[in-house]
Amino acid sequence: MSVQDFALATEVAARRRLGATVVLAALVVLLVLISLGIGPVRLSPLRVIEALFGGGSEVAQVIVREIRLPRTILAVAIGGMLGLSGAALQGLLRNPLAAPSLFGAPQAAAFGAVLVISLDLADVRSYALPVAAIIAAFGSVFALLAIAGRNAGLLILILSGLAISSFAGAATALVMNLSSNPFVALEIAFWLLGSLEDRSFQHVAIALPFIIAGAFILLSQASSFRALTLGEEAAQSLGVDVGRLRLLVISGVALGVGGAVAVTGSIGFIGLVAPHLMRPVIGHDPARLLVPSALAGSALLLAADIAVRIIPATSDIKVGVLTSIIGVPFFLYLIKRERRALGGGVA
């Protein structure tokens, strides 16, 4: 094998990955246009584009730019962040069953936010909400990795995640339980289901900075995930500071998930599903999976958010409910596929 052969082999693989990523990005753009066009007033993609750039009727402009755009931006950003967080956690733990929602991060973030709401500590649309959510999410992921320890097996991770998400759920229930105002409790219960409805640019402003910061942190660690393919010890021997990497990933995931949960409630399973959809196309390299998983996450959340507006129902279906209804069977399927690893207790 010569240097040329080697370069050619990597080039072919790189081109295929690039092609897949471009197709995925195009899909996200298409879904964005559909998402902007769907609602009580249906607009064709062409009219959406027109309205987006200040053309067409004034009504169409208001609908697209002021009513639907924030919702769509949030779907892209939050879906992307969830997909990216899933891929990053799977990379860090070298484990295809890692995901923020399985580790209790969104549940903990929701607890943080609910605490702020019910104690009337701050305005619902202030930065106190995401900050509380981020702190709680950080605490949950940190606790999970501390309990599971280094080189943790699949079983330990999943069990610890289950315990932490149950605990966060119980803490949230307690807060609602103690709430003196039943309407506040009901409001919280609905918010917990996860929804992108009626979100404004104020919500975008609250969530986006945190999501961008989190995404930036996770993407900056891409090559470390690749080195971790050989295990923590070997990665460290290659010059990766594994302790620092763990902290960075926990911070990135907490920033993104906390920021997202603060404005939408909890939306689960996108982080688990997105990287899995991408592996057959992109390959298993955890560094290369980050961006495609983010795009897939955006596409999934956009599609789910379009679906809840199309599915005829007497009451609005919350998008978080839909992603869980689809995500849990997928999770079961993965458990079946990973049965051997689970049975052995080692990842």
Next chain:
Amino acid sequence: MTLLSATGLNASLGSRHVLHDISLSLSSGHLVALVGPNGAGKTTLLRALAGLIPSSGDIRIGGDALPSLSLRERARRFAYLPQGHVVHWPLPARDIVALGRYPHGATDPARLSSGDVEAVLRAMQAVDVTDFSDRRVTELSGGERSRVALARVLAVEAPVILADEPTASLDPRHQIDVMQRLRGVADTGVLVVVVTHDLGLAARFADHVLVLSEGHLASQGAPVEALSEAVMAEVFRISAYRAEYRDEAVIVPWADV
């Protein structure tokens, strides 16, 4: 010429004091076998030498004190092969070997400089893995996978290779094959330290044997002397059949003492 030395090395794992006052001096071009019963601290010593775990005492590599080197600089001087040839994702063998260039700043196997590609190819040719460079590591046999792991370590082109049980779970032919290749690497001027439980392989291939017992260096020196009858009885609690075959030392562990 001394390449790697340790003076008064102590290390603990949690509350357990694993290494006691170890002093050694290893030369480039040598194949060093690190032997000892289970739990003697072999892996801990290897990790401490590479700076992967904290330790007290003085470790010097090529004249530099280990703590004075950055993480990346250490990674360029020590190529470390952990136990078990672990690969968590089914990547092509080529990408795994390319990870050996990581300490040199080549973190993306799709964007290697021509110098890095040459180093990767040299490493793959040295252990005959070019034929399955496109195959996923998880689909390879144990013997093939151990060679890919070896190629990854060679691709670092470090002056020191630390290999933790590279022959474990391999059949006899592959065990000999791996040791022969490591012997070849040492002959090019690299210091190769190999942890092994196979005293026969250690006796046959090593220039220098370190015998570790309960965290102490029980003996060291040329294989036949370091693995003397007294050491075998005291440290391993066995006797051994000793012979020479084709001018090489043969040690076959035998019954309990």
